[in-house]
Amino acid sequence: MRIGYYLRLALKSLARTPGLTALMMCAIGFGIAACIVMLTIYHAMSGNPIWWKNNVLYAVTMDTWAPRAPFDSDRPALPPPQLTYRDASYLFQSAIPQRKVMMYPIKGVLSGAPGQRHPAPVLTRATTADFFAMFDVSFEYGGAWDAAADRGPDPVVVISHEENERLFGGADSVGHTILWNGHPFRIVGVMGGWWPKPRFYDVINGAFDKPEDVYVPFGWGPALQQLPVGMVACWGDTSHDTYAGFLGGECSWIQMWVELPNAASRDRMLALMNAYAVSQRKSGRFRRPLDNRLTRVSQWLAEQGVVTNDSRLLLRLAFAFLAVSLINTAGILLAKFLRAAPTAGVRRALGATRAQIFLQYLIEVAALSLAGSGLGLALGALGLRAMHWLYAINTVDNSGYQELTHFDPAGLAWALALAFLSTFAAGLYPAWRIGRLPPATYLKSQ
Amino acid sequence: MSLNLRSLTSALLRRRAGAVLVALQVAIALAIMVNAVYIVQQRVTWIVRPTGIDVTHLFVISSSSLASRPDAGHAIEEDLAYLRSLPNVISATASNSVPFNLGGNIGIWLRPGHQGRELNPRYLIMDSAGLGTLGAHLLAGRNFKPEEIRPPDTADDLGDFVSELIVSRAFARALFPSGAAVGKVVYFENDRPVTIIGIIDDLRVARASASAGDLLAIFPSLPSATSTVDYLVRTRAGERDAVMRDAALHLADSNPDRVINWARPLTFFKWNADAEDRNTAICLTVITALLLAITCLGIFGLVTFNVSSRTKQIGTLRAVGARRRDVVAHFMVENAIVLTTGVLTGCALALAVGYWLSLRYGLPRLDLYYLVSGVVALWVVGQLAAWHPARRAASVPPSVATRTV
Numbered sequence: 001m002r003i004g005y006y007l008r009l010a011l012k013s014l015a016r017t018p019g020l021t022a023l024m025m026c027a028i029g030f031g032i033a034a035c036i037v038m039l040t041i042y043h044a045m046s047g048n049p050i051w052w053k054n055n056v057l058y059a060v061t062m063d064t065w066a067p068r069a070p071f072d073s074d075r076p077a078l079p080p081p082q083l084t085y086r087d088a089s090y091l092f093q094s095a096i097p098q099r100k101v102m103m104y105p106i107k108g109v110l111s112g113a114p115g116q117r118h119p120a121p122v123l124t125r126a127t128t129a130d131f132f133a134m135f136d137v138s139f140e141y142g143g144a145w146d147a148a149a150d151r152g153p154d155p156v157v158v159i160s161h162e163e164n165e166r167l168f169g170g171a172d173s174v175g176h177t178i179l180w181n182g183h184p185f186r187i188v189g190v191m192g193g194w195w196p197k198p199r200f201y202d203v204i205n206g207a208f209d210k211p212e213d214v215y216v217p218f219g220w221g222p223a224l225q226q227l228p229v230g231m232v233a234c235w236g237d238t239s240h241d242t243y244a245g246f247l248g249g250e251c252s253w254i255q256m257w258v259e260l261p262n263a264a265s266r267d268r269m270l271a272l273m274n275a276y277a278v279s280q281r282k283s284g285r286f287r288r289p290l291d292n293r294l295t296r297v298s299q300w301l302a303e304q305g306v307v308t309n310d311s312r313l314l315l316r317l318a319f320a321f322l323a324v325s326l327i328n329t330a331g332i333l334l335a336k337f338l339r340a341a342p343t344a345g346v347r348r349a350l351g352a353t354r355a356q357i358f359l360q361y362l363i364e365v366a367a368l369s370l371a372g373s374g375l376g377l378a379l380g381a382l383g384l385r386a387m388h389w390l391y392a393i394n395t396v397d398n399s400g401y402q403e404l405t406h407f408d409p410a411g412l413a414w415a416l417a418l419a420f421l422s423t424f425a426a427g428l429y430p431a432w433r434i435g436r437l438p439p440a441t442y443l444k445s446q
Numbered sequence: 447m448s449l450n451l452r453s454l455t456s457a458l459l460r461r462r463a464g465a466v467l468v469a470l471q472v473a474i475a476l477a478i479m480v481n482a483v484y485i486v487q488q489r490v491t492w493i494v495r496p497t498g499i500d501v502t503h504l505f506v507i508s509s510s511s512l513a514s515r516p517d518a519g520h521a522i523e524e525d526l527a528y529l530r531s532l533p534n535v536i537s538a539t540a541s542n543s544v545p546f547n548l549g550g551n552i553g554i555w556l557r558p559g560h561q562g563r564e565l566n567p568r569y570l571i572m573d574s575a576g577l578g579t580l581g582a583h584l585l586a587g588r589n590f591k592p593e594e595i596r597p598p599d600t601a602d603d604l605g606d607f608v609s610e611l612i613v614s615r616a617f618a619r620a621l622f623p624s625g626a627a628v629g630k631v632v633y634f635e636n637d638r639p640v641t642i643i644g645i646i647d648d649l650r651v652a653r654a655s656a657s658a659g660d661l662l663a664i665f666p667s668l669p670s671a672t673s674t675v676d677y678l679v680r681t682r683a684g685e686r687d688a689v690m691r692d693a694a695l696h697l698a699d700s701n702p703d704r705v706i707n708w709a710r711p712l713t714f715f716k717w718n719a720d721a722e723d724r725n726t727a728i729c730l731t732v733i734t735a736l737l738l739a740i741t742c743l744g745i746f747g748l749v750t751f752n753v754s755s756r757t758k759q760i761g762t763l764r765a766v767g768a769r770r771r772d773v774v775a776h777f778m779v780e781n782a783i784v785l786t787t788g789v790l791t792g793c794a795l796a797l798a799v800g801y802w803l804s805l806r807y808g809l810p811r812l813d814l815y816y817l818v819s820g821v822v823a824l825w826v827v828g829q830l831a832a833w834h835p836a837r838r839a840a841s842v843p844p845s846v847a848t849r850t851v
Contacts (some may be wrong), residue, residue: 017751019747019750020747020751023743023744023747026740026743027740027743027744030740031734031740034736040512044609066562068560069564105674106676109510109512109705111705118698118699118705118706119704119705120705121510121705121707122706123818227673229674230549231550233550234635235634235635237551279838308722309807310722310725312724312730313485313726313803313807314726314730314733315730317478317482317730317733318733320474320477320478321733321737323474323735324471324474324475324478324740324741325740327467327469327470327471327474328740328741329743331464331467331468331471331744331748332465332744332747332748332751334464334467335461335464335748336751336753337752338461338464339751339755388730390728391723391725431465433463440560
């Protein structure tokens with residue numbers, strides 16, 4: 001078997017220069033490892049966790065900001081990412097969207113549980129019934145509340161898998177009552193482990209934070225006069241002395257998403273928003289150029305800057321590092337193969353074709369690629385562990401940055417392909433060069 | 447010196463593909479190294495930049511009231527009185543926010559009626575103990591008087607009830623580039639006037655690279671009791687953790703109508719604010735160090751290999767009269783030519799990368815000092831890597847030339 005013979009020759013050749021072989025393997029290994037680490041993180045950061053609904057889910061924004069300056073001077077083209085209470089309430093009445101949600105993070109305290117000495121803070125989201133169906137939240141027990149509970153508002157609550165573990169040891173707690181902000185709430189649903197990364201539905205208040213542990217019907221916010229705990233942006237001289245004043249003022253703090261099944265419904269929704277904005281202008285609002293938007297998830301994530309510049313920078317650095325590693329390897333292989341030219345000359349003289357010489361050295365390259373890729377994968381896994389540790393000690397406890405460092409098993413395939421192909425490409429030229437050498441030169445005796 | 451440039455270059459040209467690869471490797475390595483070191487140096491400068499705050503001796507307890515008590519303000523004053531009565535506490539104040547974790551900013555106008563410029567400083571609301579608790583130095587003007595501190599209103603809008611403020615030096619300069627700011631009147635969004643009564647040294651209260659990070663305004667008020675109150679407590683050296691533990695327990699027990707969200711040292715928040723800069727600096731350093739190591743090992747390996755594959759030629763050179771040091775010189779000069787080509791190409795590449803980074807990420811333009819240092823460093827290290835194999839070459843005896851292959 002010729003391939004087997006070439007492989008034996010290749011291994012012999014690699015073993016003849018153990019230092020160079022080790023050097024090339026390390027170069028390839030570290031280059032690949034750096035790329036694996038940075039790509040894994042970048043990939044996790046830039047992912048669209050609900051890609052299957054990318055064409056039907058839209059973030060709703062309207063530019064209600066002050067006439068004199070854009071909302072964000074660093075990104076002047078963007079309207080505020082959240083809505084005012086009155087605009088959100090108006091748009092929420094529309095029957096155009098198949099599903100719709102308005103929501104905000106709210107102060108939450110759980111108390112009265114057995115064995116609980118002090119009330120404990122709990123991350124809570126006030127939201128509307130469609131939240132769960134719209135964002136494909138899975139349920140372990142029970143389910144969402146119905147739309148009537150939003151209007152009530154009914155004292156019903158959905159809790160996360162983790163909260164259910166803490167409070168009820170993971171048992172089916174549907175029907176149990178817990179004290180939320182001092183009021184009894186009946187549990188109607190326990191979510192399955194749900195953690196979209198990034199947390200696309202609220203990237204403003206921590207794109208990689210864990211989702212909230214408690215969800216209450218939206219109406220409870222105004223009913224209990226609860227201010228948002230997330231981002232609030234106000235302008236204008238509206239009085240905020242009272243909760244009613246806050247609700248009626250130019251403060252944007254409500255996140256709104258709609259599910260629009262087709263282009264026609266999207267156009268109708270946008271037309272509704274534009275007509276509303278124009279009618280509001282009569283009362284002196286919407287004084288900036290008309291800028292109402294329905295933004296798809298993928299574009300929303302891009303616009304809101306979920307992927308940090310630093311992670312882009314590090315990704316590029318990793319690829320530049322890999323390039324240097326490969327050039328390094330190519331240089332060494334070239335020198336090595338050229339030294340073997342007399343041997344190749346003899347083999348040519350004995351009847352080997354150029355293609356056969358090329359193939360023989362290509363097999364050596366392939367063997368090296370394989371070894372380097374293996375080393376790269378191992379080092380990459382180690383590197384991800386190191387990054388996990390780095391993020392874990394360096395970020396706030398509920399920020400999910402360290403969750404970005406998990407080696408994604410599906411990614412193993414592309415990492416291996418990248419490693420093997422790139423090294424192979426680096427060895428192509430040296431193998432081709434030696435195949436092209438005229439044998440006669442190397443057969444002359446000195 | 448029998449160093450023959452013509453024979454040298456012809457030797458190089460015979461293996462020009464190899465030489466080009468090494469030069470290319472050096473060029474890319476230089477471009478990466480110079481820019482990476484520059485970025486790391488910036489990040490480190492940001493992280494170690496003084497904060498102006500007594501960070502290590504401060505801790506924060508975050509408390510939220512459960513019920514809207516009408517006497518909520520009284521509860522804050524009770525808590526403050528308790529905290530200030532503790533033997534190892536130097537000073538304590540109640541605020542709306544935590545340095546390094548400040549929520550938002552506020553619009554301040556230079557002239558009434560939304561005329562003139564608007565600035566958006568970050569802000570804290572604190573009582574007259576605030577400056578002492580942070581450890582901030584008053585540069586001009588005065589601190590708040592106790593009677594100026596507004597009680598914890600239910601209102602959330604500062605503009606409705608505050609009429610004095612203290613500003614950071616950077617904010618004062620941004621408002622009034624030429625001239626004193628103390629005593630000047632500026633305006634809230636709702637056109638209410640507010641007088642600057644004091645200027646403090648700049649406090650770093652955010653991630654150092656954050657925009658408008660140094661613009662800070664401090665308002666004389668207790669925080670709104672219906673939302674979250676952050677108690678900032680400055681303790682004696684070495685007592686922080688013990689005081690924090692006891693105080694958090696006491697506060698949790700003293701009032702059943704509230705919840706203690708957390709109690710944390712201020713270092714926690716500074717650590718978090720700097721996390722991204724620190725992580726980036728660490729990653730850049732590791733990758734750049736590996737890159738440099740790989741490049742040097744590559745040069746070392748290649749020169750070693752070239753020496754061993756040219757043993758016979760070296761022997762011939764020696765046999766026709768070349769001295770040992772001529773052989774060393776041959777390899778060193780050969781390496782130097784490749785390195786020089788590499789670093790020169792690398793300079794152009796480094797500048798291009800630096801320019802691209804400044805355009806793409808708004809980083810400051812590459813400082814030429816770094817480029818020059820990088821060129822010298824890489825050239826010297828590259829020559830050092832070739833030194834050992836070149837010496838080995840010199841030890842090849844002339845008799846090798848007479849042996850057959």
